[in-house]
Amino acid sequence: xxxxxxxxxxxxxxxxxxxAVDVAKLYLERIARFNDRLNAFxxxxxxxxxxxxxxxxxxxxxxxxxxxxxLPIAVKDIFCTQDGPTQCCSHILKDFHAPYDAHVIxxxxxxxxxxxxxxxxxxxxxxxxNETSVFGPARNPWNEDCIPGGSSGGxxxxxxxxxAPAALGTDTGGSIRQPASLTGIVGLKPTYGRVxxxxxxxxxxxxxxxxxxxxxxxxAAMVAAAISGHDPMDATSVADAPDVDWLGACEATDMRxxxxxxxxxxxxxxxxxxxxxxxxxALARCGELGATIVDISLPHTEYAVAAxxxxxxxxxxxxxxxxxxxxxxxxxxxxxxxxDLYTRSRDEGFGAxxxxxxLTGTFALSSGYYDAYYKKAQQVRxxxxxxxxxxxxxxxxxxxxxxxxPAFRLGEKTDDPLTMYLSDIFTIAVNLAGLPGLSQPxxxxxxxxxxxxxxxxxxxxxxxxxxxAAFEAASDWHARKPEAFQ
Amino acid sequence: MQIDVRKVANLARxxxxxxxxxxxxxxxxxxxxxxxxxxxxxxxxxxxTAHPHDAAMPLRAxxxxxxxxxxxxxxxxxxxxxxxxxVPKVIE
Numbered sequence: 001x002x003x004x005x006x007x008x009x010x011x012x013x014x015x016x017x018x019x020a021v022d023v024a025k026l027y028l029e030r031i032a033r034f035n036d037r038l039n040a041f042x043x044x045x046x047x048x049x050x051x052x053x054x055x056x057x058x059x060x061x062x063x064x065x066x067x068x069x070x071l072p073i074a075v076k077d078i079f080c081t082q083d084g085p086t087q088c089c090s091h092i093l094k095d096f097h098a099p100y101d102a103h104v105i106x107x108x109x110x111x112x113x114x115x116x117x118x119x120x121x122x123x124x125x126x127x128x129x130n131e132t133s134v135f136g137p138a139r140n141p142w143n144e145d146c147i148p149g150g151s152s153g154g155x156x157x158x159x160x161x162x163x164a165p166a167a168l169g170t171d172t173g174g175s176i177r178q179p180a181s182l183t184g185i186v187g188l189k190p191t192y193g194r195v196x197x198x199x200x201x202x203x204x205x206x207x208x209x210x211x212x213x214x215x216x217x218x219x220a221a222m223v224a225a226a227i228s229g230h231d232p233m234d235a236t237s238v239a240d241a242p243d244v245d246w247l248g249a250c251e252a253t254d255m256r257x258x259x260x261x262x263x264x265x266x267x268x269x270x271x272x273x274x275x276x277x278x279x280x281x282a283l284a285r286c287g288e289l290g291a292t293i294v295d296i297s298l299p300h301t302e303y304a305v306a307a308x309x310x311x312x313x314x315x316x317x318x319x320x321x322x323x324x325x326x327x328x329x330x331x332x333x334x335x336x337x338x339x340d341l342y343t344r345s346r347d348e349g350f351g352a353x354x355x356x357x358x359l360t361g362t363f364a365l366s367s368g369y370y371d372a373y374y375k376k377a378q379q380v381r382x383x384x385x386x387x388x389x390x391x392x393x394x395x396x397x398x399x400x401x402x403x404x405x406p407a408f409r410l411g412e413k414t415d416d417p418l419t420m421y422l423s424d425i426f427t428i429a430v431n432l433a434g435l436p437g438l439s440q441p442x443x444x445x446x447x448x449x450x451x452x453x454x455x456x457x458x459x460x461x462x463x464x465x466x467x468x469a470a471f472e473a474a475s476d477w478h479a480r481k482p483e484a485f486q
Numbered sequence: 487m488q489i490d491v492r493k494v495a496n497l498a499r500x501x502x503x504x505x506x507x508x509x510x511x512x513x514x515x516x517x518x519x520x521x522x523x524x525x526x527x528x529x530x531x532x533x534x535t536a537h538p539h540d541a542a543m544p545l546r547a548x549x550x551x552x553x554x555x556x557x558x559x560x561x562x563x564x565x566x567x568x569x570x571x572x573v574p575k576v577i578e
Contacts, residue, residue, distance in 0.1 A: 343501035378534030434538020
């Protein structure tokens with residue numbers, strides 16, 4: 001019962017077999033029972049959850065159901081919510097209460113969803129393992145000694161262990177897809193500009209995008225449909241974005257006529273052999289479903305991580321300048337003067353990884369280095385975009401592993417920042433190019449989930465969803481659940 | 487290329503303890519050495535990408551739409567007085 005996907009809960013609620021309060025109680029009980037082990041939620045107000053569920057049941061009776069009526073959805077601690085704290089898992093935002101809701105939170109409320117708590121994440125979404133959270137790491141339900149991935153690790157852990165049927169994450173360099181891959185769930189990063197960024201605490205503004213993390217492909221489509229659309233108050237939200245038939249795309253059961261690109265640069269030395277085997281087997285299955293697998297090349301792939309670790313920290317250094325100890329957030333209590341107030345508040349408030357990125361970005365943008373670093377990285381970004389545009393001349397969609405390795409152990413990579421950065425080697429180029437990407441379960445390595453990543457042209461989330469839905473219909477990987485949380 | 491950590495931290499308005507500075511220096515130089523691989527690529531005449539799509543920056547009508555929410559917006563501030571943010575004295 002707890003592992004019931006979102007769309008099946010919707011059917012049961014719509015037939016009147018259950019109420020939103022019943023469903024909310026079920027998940028609240030599971031959170032109470034399991035969250036100490038997983039640390040997936042960093043804030044939960046059970047009374048408020050039940051109040052929303054009651055209001056939803058009343059709305060259903062009076063006006064009929066909205067698209068997500070009564071469905072519980074957890075959100076990452078990066079989304080501003082007027083209810084409860086929004087802390088971005090950072091000391092600098094300890095006890096911060098946002099004065100407004102993020103646009104996507106408003107949209108979820110309008111769709112009738114019941115918002116459940118705030119999920120754990122790397123501080124300011126800077127990390128690939130959830131280990132930089134000021135609240136301590138979330139854990140992987142498949143092996144509690146392993147990381148759930150990051151930065152949306154709490155959302156991934158919560159959905160994988162059925163502490164919530166669906167969650168929102170954000171993805172700047174893979175932060176939805178990589179944790180989805182490592183915990184055996186579906187994660188969708190929409191095209192940049194599809195989903196409003198207003199009220200989502202900014203990390204790297206030209207890369208950040210919010211999206212769903214769910215138990216299956218159809219659930220991801222349901223949530224994506226609810227949160228997508230132009231927001232006039234976000235200048236990077238695209239006004240004339242082509243819409244897609246989110247749910248219709250999930251009806252696909254075969255891949256006849258689909259041309260899938262297999263980029264050689266994503267099948268590299270150092271990959272876990274069982275990850276490679278799982279991806280090879282998945283692509284063979286796609287072939288049986290009627291797809292043609294085409295070998296392609298994305299020649300600038302090897303430069304993606306380097307370009308990202310100039311662009312993302314540069315934008316972060318600008319975005320995080322607002323935490324000054326004056327308007328909101330942590331403030332040093334005994335500064336000598338105004339300058340001292342800034343520097344001490346920021347030293348005390350930010351964790352080590354956030355400082356590393358702010359300093360990297362400040363250096364890359366500093367006088368005399370801008371052309372050599374930030375501008376150069378943006379030019380390389382153009383080459384990476386062009387690689388994808390060229391590839392999509394001959395294929396409809398690209399398939400790769402989401403991560404070269406399954407979940408690693410807590411503490412395994414915390415000593416060397418660069419090794420941690422390379423965890424995102426297969427997801428980062430998608431953000432640089434602004435494309436939609438989806439990770440879905442496709443096997444196991446060392447008893448830990450392996451994810452298959454789909455990449456489509458801009459605005460073609462329908463292509464991703466159709467490919468993923470057809471694969472899901474022909475496999476049962478998404479139906480495997482971690483035994484310890486049955 | 488070696489980063490002067492103290493100078494950059496000063497620009498970023500982050501005070502670093504000596505321990506932090508001595509740990510961050512080698513890490514930042516390691517990261518920088520890695521991103522220097524970008525210099526191998528010839529990017530002469532390549533336009534930089536600032537936004538993933540070729541979208542024009544949208545304009546809206548010049549109409550005030552925000553109500554005055556000063557109290558709500560200042561509620562998270564560590565120190566305010568009469569609608570003003572309080573900071574250490576900057577003028578002698």
